[in-house]
Amino acid sequence: MSKIYILVVEDEPEVLDVVVRDLSSLEETFPIEMAVSVKEAREIIAEIEENGDKLGLAVCDHVMPGEMGVELMIDMQKQPFTERTRKVLLTGQAGLDATVEAVNHARLNRYIAKPWDPEELVKIAIDELTTYVIEHEKNLLPYLGILDAERLNEVIRSRGTVSDH
Amino acid sequence: MSTGNPFESASGAAREIKSSDAFRTRQIYNKKVFVERVREMMSQAPLLMKLRFTADVGQVLIKEGANNNSLYIILDGYVAQLKNSFESNAAIDMQGPGDFLGLLSFHTGEPAFTSARASTKVSGLKVNHHEFDEFNSKYPEISKVLQGLVFSNLSERYRRVVTLHIEVDHLSRQLEEERNQLQLTVIELEKTRNRLINQEKMATLGELTAGLAHEINNPASALLRSVDYLIQKLPEMLQKAAEQTDTSMVRFLFDAGTNRDYSDHITHRELVKKFSEKYPHLSRAQVRAITMMNKETYQRIRKYAESPELNDVLNLLIDSYQAGSFMNSIRLSTSRIENLVKSLKSYSRQSGNKPEETDIRNGIRETLMILGNRLREIEVSVNLPEIPTVMCNIGELNQVWTNIIINACDAMKDKGTMEIECGSEGENVFVKISDNGPGVPDNIKSRIFDSSFTTKTAGGDFGLGIGLAVSKGIVEQHNGEIRVGDAPGGGAQFTIYLPAKN
Known part of the structure; x- marks a missing residue:
């Protein structure tokens, strides 16, 4: 079975550390990859694709040296492999422009302002990953214990009904 | 007609003149009529024909300060009356036919009070004392x-003098009024200028705030989340550590965590892969x-790590390591925030304060720190050897560095x-800021510091585009000078000179 990855892109190691730690409850089901730049993120994405795995969620800082987070997200939106990846922008910058651009061009799913509430971050990750698995996975049972069970059950029920006929 | 006495037949003409209406009315001095009469005479x-004179353009008839023995009657042409005044040889009046x-x-x-110089070709009558006296005694009627x-x-x-006085009075009043109006305008302009400068400052501040939010939110996040983690984990860790016979390993890993360096993630990923295969009993979090x-x-x-039975101890050790590493994060984040706040405080020191003896390099460093977010993709090389101090308002000078650096960022499109x-040169210290952007074209170099000059379009970028004008004003207030030139290898180079404190 192919794995569904979470990718965290953040140029500051201390911040990257805490984001990953906050998401670590999901790690056993959704392996977490870390990148400190957009360049590194692209390499990781390519590798995930090569291995035949999937990228379910990308949590990305915006202001980074080199390319900006939004640029990566727009790019991901253009690639078939990452088009359906759930995209979350995590930024400390109050600027509206980047957000508008991300929403309009990158189909950004969520925007989280720094500093964030860890429960909120995990909830958003669960929400987005639930949407992702519903769209991509046939067998939803393995995710019942970790993602949004209510939504998953509903889909499982409706799928069951469909297959009954 | 006799030629023996030149005045012989003049009496007839005089009588004619005397009887003429034009000379009896109040408008007796009708120049045109007078000239006609004289010609007739x-x-x-x-x-009278003998008394005729002509003068060419520029010919001086009477010289100011010299004795004058002739009376001139102009019949044709114009003569300028000149008076040597403080500044110039001013033409004060013009005399024409009949004067x-x-x-x-x-x-x-x-001595003559004014000079008289022909402005055109002039002709008329010229009478000396002898002729005048002769005229008087022999032809009293004409003389009368x-x-x-x-x-x-x-x-x-x-009458003209009086009119002139009235006119002068009127003009000075008008002048006074205009001067007052001008003064009001100057005050108004000054107010507008200050308002513009303030708006520019606020705009800079807005720009800085957006960047600062990011600069502070990042360490604040790390700080907050690290503390959360420790609050949550420490009690459990302490309890578990207490159960160990030897706690030196816990201590060792905690210390290792506080000294952690951040590895590069590509090699880290390879390691993760290798480890996961080698120790399948370890969880991903543990491997990571x-x-x-x-x-x-x-x-x-x-x-x-190798022994599945020791997994509990492994978890404790990993937690210790992470606790140490989060402690380190807290230290780093706190000092980053502290430095930022320090810089901000000193950066934004209010203008209007008295000038202080300052090492301006501190202001440059603070500005760079504050603008760090904007400079992320710009390779900044800073060479600030020791220089003499300067009497200045550091907050205002910081505004100058900020304006020039942000301008450079704009010009380079942030890459x-x-x-x-900096350095010293004679009695001055200088600061040079060069970029490798497109540079300033020669034809606008002279205008670049004008407040009416901007390359910024409405709504674009930040500020009003008067940053350089404001900078120039500030530098000049410090008795300094700001210049723009070309950086070696293209780009713009701004040099600010300030007088060193002796």
Whole structure:
């Protein structure tokens, strides 16, 4: 079975550390990859694709040296492999422009302002990953214990009904 | 007609003049009529023909300060009356047909009050004392008419003086009014300028705030989340550690965590892969944590990683390591925030304060720190050797560095290299800020500091585009100078000179 990855892109190691730690409850089901730049993120994405795995969620800082987070997200939106990846922008910058651009061009799913509430971050990750698995996975049972069970059950029920006929 | 006495036939002409209406009315001095009459008289009296004179353009008839022995009556052409004043040889009046010249100096014998110089070709009559006396004694009638004319001429001059006075008075009043108006305008302009400068400052501040939010939110996040983690984990860790017979490993890993360096993630990923295959009993989180440790730490923890039975101890050790690492994060984040706040405080020191003896390099460093977010993709090389101090308002100078650096960022579209250096030159210190952007075209170099000049379009970028004008004003207030030139290898170079404190 192919794995569904979470990718965290953040140029500051201390911040990257805490984001990953906050998401670590999901790690056993959704392996977490870390990148400190957009360049590194692209390499990781390519590798995930090569291995035949999937990228379910990308949590990305915006202001980074080199390319900006939004640029990566727009790019991901253009690639078939990452088009359906759930995209979350995590930024400390109050600027509206980047957000508008991300929403309009990158189909950004969520925007989280720094500093964030860890429960909120995990909830958003669960929400987005639930949407992702519903769209991509046939067998939803393995995710019942970790993602949004209510939504998953509903889909499982409706799928069951469909297959009954 | 006799030629023996030149005045012989003039009496007839004089009588004619006397009887003429034009000379009896109040407008007795009708110049046109007078000229016509004199011409008539001339055609009849050869004596008058003898008194004829002509002058070419530029010819001086009467010289100011010199004695004048002739009375001139202009019949044709114009003569400028000149007075040597403080500044120039000013033309104060213009005499034309029918006017007398040299009337006062001729009669009083005093040196001429003004000069007379022909502005055009001039013709008329010129009478000396001898001729005048002869005229008086032999032709009292004509002389009487002439005296009347002279009197009219003088009274006209007097009237003109009075009119002139009134006019001068009127003009000075108007001038006074205009001056007051001008003063009001200047005050208004000054107010507008200050308002613009303030708006520019606020705009800069807005720009800075957006960047600062990011600069502070990042360490604040790390700080907050690290503390959360420790609050949550520490009690459990302490309890578990207490159960261990030997806590030196816990201590060792905690210390290792506080000294952690951040590995590069590509090699880290390879390690993760290798580890996961080698130790399938380890969870991903465990593998991730172990692979982040350096070789020495790993060697110490290895036996716990290899044995599934020691998994609980391994978790405690990993937690200790992470606790140490979060402690380190807290220290780093706190000092980053502290430095930012310090810089901000000193950066934004209010202008209007008294100048202080300052090492301006501190202000440059603070500005760079504050603008760090904007400079992320710009390679900044800073060369600030020791320089003499400067009496200045550091907050205002910081505004100058900020404006120039942000301008450079704009010009380079936030990607490129920037060089900042300082030094001393004679009595001055200088700061040079160069970029490798497109540079400033020669034809706008002279206008770039004008407040009316901007390359910024409405709504674009930040600020009002008067940053350089504001900078120039600030530098000049410090008795300094700001110049723009070309950086070696293209780009713009701004140099600010400030007088060193002796």
